Amino acid sequence: MRIGILTGGGDCPGLNAVIRAVVRKATAAGDEVVGFRDGWRGLLDDDSVVLDVAAVRGLLPRGGTVLGTSRTNPYAVEDGPGRMLATLERHRIDALVPVGGEDTLGVAAKLAAEGLRVVGVPKTIDNDLDGTDYTFGFDTAVGVAMEAIDRLHTTGDSHHRTLVVEVMGRHAGWIALHAGMAGGANVILIPENPFDVDGVVAHCLHRFESGFSPIVVVSEGARPADGGLVTSTGQTDAFGHVRLGGIGAALAAVLEARTGRESRAVVLGHVQRGGTPSPFDRVLATRFGLAAVDAVDAGLSGVMVALRGTDVVPVPIAEATAQLKLVPRERYAEAEVFFG
Ligand code: F6P
Numbered sequence: 041m042r043i044g045i046l047t048g049g050g051d052c053p054g055l056n057a058v059i060r061a062v063v064r065k066a067t068a069a070g071d072e073v074v075g076f077r078d079g080w081r082g083l084l085d086d087d088s089v090v091l092d093v094a095a096v097r098g099l100l101p102r103g104g105t106v107l108g109t110s111r112t113n114p115y116a117v118e119d120g121p122g123r124m125l126a127t128l129e130r131h132r133i134d135a136l137v138p139v140g141g142e143d144t145l146g147v148a149a150k151l152a153a154e155g156l157r158v159v160g161v162p163k164t165i166d167n168d169l170d171g172t173d174y175t176f177g178f179d180t181a182v183g184v185a186m187e188a189i190d191r192l193h194t195t196g197d198s199h200h201r202t203l204v205v206e207v208m209g210r211h212a213g214w215i216a217l218h219a220g221m222a223g224g225a226n227v228i229l230i231p232e233n234p235f236d237v238d239g240v241v242a243h244c245l246h247r248f249e250s251g252f253s254p255i256v257v258v259s260e261g262a263r264p265a266d267g268g269l270v271t272s273t274g275q276t277d278a279f280g281h282v283r284l285g286g287i288g289a290a291l292a293a294v295l296e297a298r299t300g301r302e303s304r305a306v307v308l309g310h311v312q313r314g315g316t317p318s319p320f321d322r323v324l325a326t327r328f329g330l331a332a333v334d335a336v337d338a339g340l341s342g343v344m345v346a347l348r349g350t351d352v353v354p355v356p357i358a359e360a361t362a363q364l365k366l367v368p369r370e371r372y373a374e375a376e377v378f379f380g
Pocket of ligand 1: 050141164165166208209210260283284313
């Protein structure tokens, strides 16, 4: 059996742990693994590397992906599917393991529907992929954001100023919710719940009254209910996603004007995606890689390995990519108890 593997979309800590686990498990079973570089681009351009056990030594703790990644959409490229199938035939690939989020696995679902043998591995720091309780990368990102919030509390209190922390999360506020709860934020703003600026101002003033300074955690995709403060660069990627950025600075300016207290914005950005994975993410990524090879060897296709409770199980990719997993209202209500 020859297995192809690629990593697509935004990188995240744990991708290398998946690659290592796939290679180790496949090699032990007598299978061979070929890596394609930079996501779907590697299949379009036939840019590949043979992955044996020696090639994956030392990968477990390394952030990023040794295969490289891109947001290439092969369905937006002329004869994209045909070019990819030709590459797979040339390398005599029996099954493909794409590791990615909604976009990468959306392409995987289409290829599976066209008859290709595909077993997906879910990845995104945003944790917004449906069908799995958690994706690897999320725990690491939350840890980075929480550490930042812990540090910002002490400097904010010393200067009696509001600190607005902008975290990643385009459509879903999981990082803001978890990092904000873990870090004791005074307000958490997420894309799922358009916020009321008056309410945020009131929470900040209340926090100042207690003798401490407010920390406001805001997802990059969060918006006020009145539609103001919309911030994006206007640029889009190959899957049509707008590049976000700027809500933290815009909100800090409004809070400074409305509270009469100095406000500063901190954008955590790609720091959340870089560096070594947490223990949880190393184990989850490793288990996903092992389960992907099990699924391939069992002859499954059109599935994605997923965490359900403490078990890793195959679920239909098409179901997992049909909609995003957003923060439910009741989870946000838990965090609201601590606002102000
Ligand atoms: O999809 C994961 C993610 O980290 C989002 O939270 C964020 O909006 C996006 O990637 C940023 O992508 P890029 O690095 O391509 O700007």
